[in-house]
Amino acid sequence: MTEVLFCNACGSRVEHRMPEGDHLPRHLCPSCGHIQYFNPRVIVGCIPEWEDGRVLMCKRNIEPRFGLWTFPAGFMELGETTAQGAARETHEESGADVEVGQMLAVINVPHVSQVYIVHRGRMRSPHHGPTPESSQTRLMTEAEIPWDQISFPTVHHSLRFYFADRARGRFEVHTLDLTRQLRQPSNREVGTGDPPPRQPAE
């Protein structure tokens, strides 16, 4: 539970209790009646592909998972679509200009209250390079992906989905519940009828 002491409407000390008619305890202000709700966060990203089939990977220059590799992804901002967010994050993390395409994966990570939404992306130009968020950016073939140095299981699974779909010539929207209990040794993929993805090497 997020620890909140003061009302963000009037600054009074809040109480943590169940409002009448609700089903969960909330942060409730006894002075002005304001209720502060906390909801899951959405992380948007894309797997940017250059015209030779290589994909753009970024080496994280920030915590958490400093020094590990990811495709561009980050917290969705208010007022944007998932595709707009993925394009923005791609530019912020790699300087690349992408046309964001079809959704590839929706991954629930309930123990950290996050939902990952990953799109495919097409790079409009070969330009990319380091940024404050990425110490290196590199176009990689599937064989060059550093599977043992991937930042998060969500990134790992999304890349597996991407390369598996590409190999068979048909892309789908994959859904995965990455629950703590299911992270090892097997993850349950829902809805596509595919075999479970291979294990993350972390």
Ligand SMILES: [Zn+2]
């Ligand atoms: Zn208040």
